[in-house]
Amino acid sequence: MSLESFIVALQWLFLGHFVVLNVVYLALNLIALFELRRHLGARVAESGSALAAELDLPISVVVPAYNEAMTIGESIRALLQLEYPHFEIVVVNDGSRDATLDTLVKEFSLRPFPEAYRVRLATQPIRAVYRSVLYPQLRVIDKANGGKADSVNVGINAARYPIFCVIDADSVLQRDSLRRAVQPFLDDSTTVATGGTVRIANGCRVSGGFLEEVGLPRHPLAMFQIVEYLRAFLFGRLGWSPLNALLIVSGAFGLFRKEAVVAAGGFRADTIGEDMELVVRMHRVLRAQGRPYRICYVPDPVCWTEAPEDLRTLARQRIRWQRGLIESLKLNASLCFNPRAGSVGMLAFPFFLLFECLGPLIEVVGFLALVAAAIAGLLSFEAFAVLTGLSIVLGILLSTSAFVFEQMSFHVYPRTGQTLRLFAFAVLENFGYRQLNSVWRVIGTFQHLRGKPAKWGEMKRLATWHRPG
Amino acid sequence: MSASLAASEAVLRVAWVTAQVSLAGTALLLLCLFWMHTRRRTLEQRERSFVARWRPTLAAIALGGTTQPEQLPSLARREHELFLREWIAMHEALDRTSCCGFDALNRQLKVGAIATRMLRQRRLPSRLLGTVALGHVGDAAAWDALLAETGSHNLALSLAAARALVRLDAARAVAALMPLIERREDWPHTRIWPLLQEAGPEAVTGTLLAAIARSASRAQARLVHLLPLADETEAAACIRRLLQTTDSDWVVGACMGVIESPAELPTIRHFAAHPRWHIRMLAAKALGRLGDAQDEARLVAMLGDTEWWVRYRAAQALVALPWMPRKRLEAVRDAQADRYARDAMDHAIAERAYQ
Numbered sequence: 001m002s003l004e005s006f007i008v009a010l011q012w013l014f015l016g017h018f019v020v021l022n023v024v025y026l027a028l029n030l031i032a033l034f035e036l037r038r039h040l041g042a043r044v045a046e047s048g049s050a051l052a053a054e055l056d057l058p059i060s061v062v063v064p065a066y067n068e069a070m071t072i073g074e075s076i077r078a079l080l081q082l083e084y085p086h087f088e089i090v091v092v093n094d095g096s097r098d099a100t101l102d103t104l105v106k107e108f109s110l111r112p113f114p115e116a117y118r119v120r121l122a123t124q125p126i127r128a129v130y131r132s133v134l135y136p137q138l139r140v141i142d143k144a145n146g147g148k149a150d151s152v153n154v155g156i157n158a159a160r161y162p163i164f165c166v167i168d169a170d171s172v173l174q175r176d177s178l179r180r181a182v183q184p185f186l187d188d189s190t191t192v193a194t195g196g197t198v199r200i201a202n203g204c205r206v207s208g209g210f211l212e213e214v215g216l217p218r219h220p221l222a223m224f225q226i227v228e229y230l231r232a233f234l235f236g237r238l239g240w241s242p243l244n245a246l247l248i249v250s251g252a253f254g255l256f257r258k259e260a261v262v263a264a265g266g267f268r269a270d271t272i273g274e275d276m277e278l279v280v281r282m283h284r285v286l287r288a289q290g291r292p293y294r295i296c297y298v299p300d301p302v303c304w305t306e307a308p309e310d311l312r313t314l315a316r317q318r319i320r321w322q323r324g325l326i327e328s329l330k331l332n333a334s335l336c337f338n339p340r341a342g343s344v345g346m347l348a349f350p351f352f353l354l355f356e357c358l359g360p361l362i363e364v365v366g367f368l369a370l371v372a373a374a375i376a377g378l379l380s381f382e383a384f385a386v387l388t389g390l391s392i393v394l395g396i397l398l399s400t401s402a403f404v405f406e407q408m409s410f411h412v413y414p415r416t417g418q419t420l421r422l423f424a425f426a427v428l429e430n431f432g433y434r435q436l437n438s439v440w441r442v443i444g445t446f447q448h449l450r451g452k453p454a455k456w457g458e459m460k461r462l463a464t465w466h467r468p469g
Numbered sequence: 470m471s472a473s474l475a476a477s478e479a480v481l482r483v484a485w486v487t488a489q490v491s492l493a494g495t496a497l498l499l500l501c502l503f504w505m506h507t508r509r510r511t512l513e514q515r516e517r518s519f520v521a522r523w524r525p526t527l528a529a530i531a532l533g534g535t536t537q538p539e540q541l542p543s544l545a546r547r548e549h550e551l552f553l554r555e556w557i558a559m560h561e562a563l564d565r566t567s568c569c570g571f572d573a574l575n576r577q578l579k580v581g582a583i584a585t586r587m588l589r590q591r592r593l594p595s596r597l598l599g600t601v602a603l604g605h606v607g608d609a610a611a612w613d614a615l616l617a618e619t620g621s622h623n624l625a626l627s628l629a630a631a632r633a634l635v636r637l638d639a640a641r642a643v644a645a646l647m648p649l650i651e652r653r654e655d656w657p658h659t660r661i662w663p664l665l666q667e668a669g670p671e672a673v674t675g676t677l678l679a680a681i682a683r684s685a686s687r688a689q690a691r692l693v694h695l696l697p698l699a700d701e702t703e704a705a706a707c708i709r710r711l712l713q714t715t716d717s718d719w720v721v722g723a724c725m726g727v728i729e730s731p732a733e734l735p736t737i738r739h740f741a742a743h744p745r746w747h748i749r750m751l752a753a754k755a756l757g758r759l760g761d762a763q764d765e766a767r768l769v770a771m772l773g774d775t776e777w778w779v780r781y782r783a784a785q786a787l788v789a790l791p792w793m794p795r796k797r798l799e800a801v802r803d804a805q806a807d808r809y810a811r812d813a814m815d816h817a818i819a820e821r822a823y824q
């Protein structure tokens with residue numbers, strides 16, 4: 001193959017990748033549009049009638065906590081105020097090295113409780129179970145350190161109700177988040193998991209563990225992530241949901257049917273993307289059994305989380321996400337192009353493999369090769385400009401479509417200035433930020449291939465938006 | 470070289486056209502965004518103005534006041550949806566007798582006609598509003614239209630129509646809806662329950678019992694769960710009959726869950742030794758609710774069951790027996806050789822302290 005042919009092939013690969021990727025995204029957009037209309041219609045019905053008021057399913061809220069002494073008290077107090085008729089909170093202290101347990105014992109008057117703890121999922125040993133004298137629906141389980149997945153498995157073992165909700169200890173929930181997210185379980189008894197929309201809390205005002213006012217952050221990195229989250233949640237997940245091919249339920253907030261999770265083996269403690277891996281595994285197990293099931297996505301904003309505002313933390317997060325993605329796909333590879341796995345096997349899995357997993361590699365290699373070819377004079381400047389311009393324009397198109405969804409549904413950012421700022425960042429993210437993300441994901445891929453042990457690392461949180469209640 | 474060049478030009482042409490199309494698409498979306506943003510502002514303004522004019526009037530009527538036709542605020546056709554939303558919210562907040570004050574207003578504004586027009590629209594939110602409103606208006610002429618909506622594939626719309634029918638004529642509605650309750654597996658129990666609860670036992674009993682008698686085991690079990698909404702005596706008789714005749718574990722399980730008559734204790738005791746653990750567990754729960762002194766020994770024996778859930782429920786049932794003092798419960802616990810049985814008793818005893 002001559003160098004010229006190679007350059008042409010590279011251009012086709014680059015172009016083909018972008019066109020197919022964006023055609024799929026646009027298809028997801030269309031599906032998401034119909035799904036959003038259906039969802040909003042149902043919301044009108046719920047708000048206009050008392051149908052939803054009765055017989056909500058009881059929920060166990062599982063909160064894994066590791067070194068959260070500074071914020072755990074306020075987080076749990078906020079959870080106790082959730083607007084839901086019947087729920088319990090199970091905090092799992094994952095062998096914290098700080099005063100997390102002491103804080104909980106003191107603030108909530110915890111007493112040791114002789115729990116008939118049933119080991120359905122194998123975990124690190126339990127040290128003690130406590131129950132609050134002030135709030136009977138609050139239990140705290142102290143255990144040896146084993147990571148988030150291990151802690152959630154302990155929570156599942158201890159959960160009393162058929163539906164459990166996993167949240168991060170530092171997540172800020174909407175007061176009605178449980179009611180919103182439980183809806184698919186009420187509407188369809190075959191529902192085994194639901195995820196809700198996670199939004200960025202940076203720039204918002206939070207008081208007493210609840211969101212008081214939505215705002216935009218000053219830091220550009222956080223702004224870029226808002227655009228990313230809008231895109232990922234509003235059509236990424238909403239598009240896959242009606243096809244019953246949703247592969248991710250965010251670890252920051254997700255509801256699961258306990259029996260289905262236990263039957264699938266619970267969260268794997270040896271993976272770094274345990275939330276995605278569980279969802280993909282549930283698809284695999286349930287499809288193999290031929291059991292009817294649904295894994296849904298609720299587009300309502302239910303949970304707010306802090307986005308990293310420094311490059312180091314962000315890079316670590318993205319590398320971790322990429323490694324989690326690869327692990328999830330690798331461990332459930334039998335789904336790929338498996339006709340028995342339906343839309344998951346034939347559409348979602350191959351898409352995630354080709355575009356989410358390998359896409360960054362194609363993007364980075366393709367871009368570097370084009371730059372090299374342009375420098376070497378093998379590619380004209382016009383050709384280089386057209387190809388890179390295309391990738392930028394397609395990125396802007398997708399981000400803009402996410403804004404349209406946001407505007408027609410929840411309009412969380414109502415001010416004109418906010419919309420303009422977001423649009424500006426949707427354009428700007430294509431000049432460096434997106435490419436940087438691809439580089440981090442390529443690093444994640446290589447780290448995985450080298451078998452480098454995965455670590456969570458320290459998440460640097462500023463919580464400048466946070467105000468004690 | 471020339472072939473490569475041609476191929477390269479083809480790539481660039483495709484890329485150039487795609488970029489132009491994408492750019493045009495982005496511009497179009499931006500226009501949409503701007504239009505939606507502006508429209509939302511206009512709608513919000515219109516809503517504020519509507520609420521300022523109408524909410525005090527509707528609130529005054531809800532509190533028993535009367536309003537003369539000439540005193541009513543203006544209502545433009547484009548405000549009909551807003552009006553119905555506000556009107557429905559007011560009706561949902563009040564009980565049915567308090568809503569009588571709205572009759573005059575409904576006549577003056579022809580609310581029934583507005584709701585019927587909404588029901589005929591294609592937009593789902595409008596149809597939902599029309600459906601819910603027609604149930605509150607109580608216009609019997611809307612029966613057929615609402616009945617047709619119960620067959621809708623849209624869950625929210627079909628259930629809203631079902632509820633509207635119940636409000637129009639509870640007995641007739643339950644009779645019309647029962648075949649749908651049997652057939653529509655997408656109608657969840659949690660939605661059917663409040664519907665039938667609103668209809669009341671008089672409307673529910675006969676139709677539900679007839680449906681249970683004619684349905685097959687799986688649907689029968691589903692319907693048995695609704696028996697607490699029927700007349701107590703007739704429901705108890707139905708459960709007795711089912712437990713004597715059925716060979717379906719589904720139905721037995723459902724009956725154990727809803728059984729409330731101490732007269733059925735011999736049957737419950739019989740099922741406490743059932744080969745399926747799920748039935749034994751439900752029997753243990755039922756014994757906790759209804760059991761007498763002679764069930765204590767049976768429940769103690771169940772603490773040694775092979776299934777964790779049966780032991781756990783037996784412990785809870787023992788603790789629930791009203792005549793069991795803490796000391797006796799502790800003695801039962803200490804007498805258990807099995808650690809899991811002791812744990813279950815420990816848990817149940819501690820739990821009682823919280824109640």
